[in-house]
Amino acid sequence: MIHFSLRCEADHHFDxxxxxxAAFDKLLGAGMVSCAVCGSTHVEKALMAPRLQSGGPAPSTASETEVTPRExxxxxxxxKVEGTAxxxxxNFAREARDMHDGLTPERSIYGEAKPEEARKLIEDGVPVAPLPFVPRRKSN
Structure with a gap:
């Protein structure tokens, strides 16, 4: 896994x-990386400092417990997503496609899709966007 600091065209910064x-480049090229604040898909890597850790434990700072504006x-x-969708x-890909094709009434939904399912939805013009968080799994 690799961590990137990113920013969008509106200069919103997020991680x-x-x-x-290579996975980042592929997702970015498919329009599947979006700003966590405004949803823009015009995203690029921001300048980041490397994280180096010495042999001992990292010093504790007050900022570790503070919530950042991004968070x-x-x-x-x-x-908002969990409260309104x-x-x-x-079943996200099937539900999104059925709404797009007029088979079911439109409503706000969120869920999970395999990368190839999401890519196909985008290629077919189905309006979808990746969420900058992993949905909490809900049971019926």
Whole structure:
């Protein structure tokens, strides 16, 4: 896993983890990396300092327990999505496609999709966007 600091065209800064640098490039090219604040897909890597750790434990600082503006924005986004949309779990791709094709009434949904399912939805013009957080799995 690799951690990147990112920023969008509106100069919002956020962090994300990716399987590899190549995975980031592939997701970015497919329009699947979006700003955690405004949703823009015009995202690029921001300048980051390397994290080096000595042999001993890292010193504790007050900032480790403070909530950053990014964390607040992500928490607010999560709360809005979970409060206004239906969680459809692994059925996300089918549900999104059925709404797009007019087979079911439109509503706000979120869930999980395999990368190839998400890529196909995007290629077919189905309006979807990745969330900057992993949905909490809900049971019926």
């Amino acid at each position: 994300s983890w990716f399987q590899s640098a 607040k924005a992500l928490a607010a986004l999560r709360q 239906d969680y459809v779990g692994v």
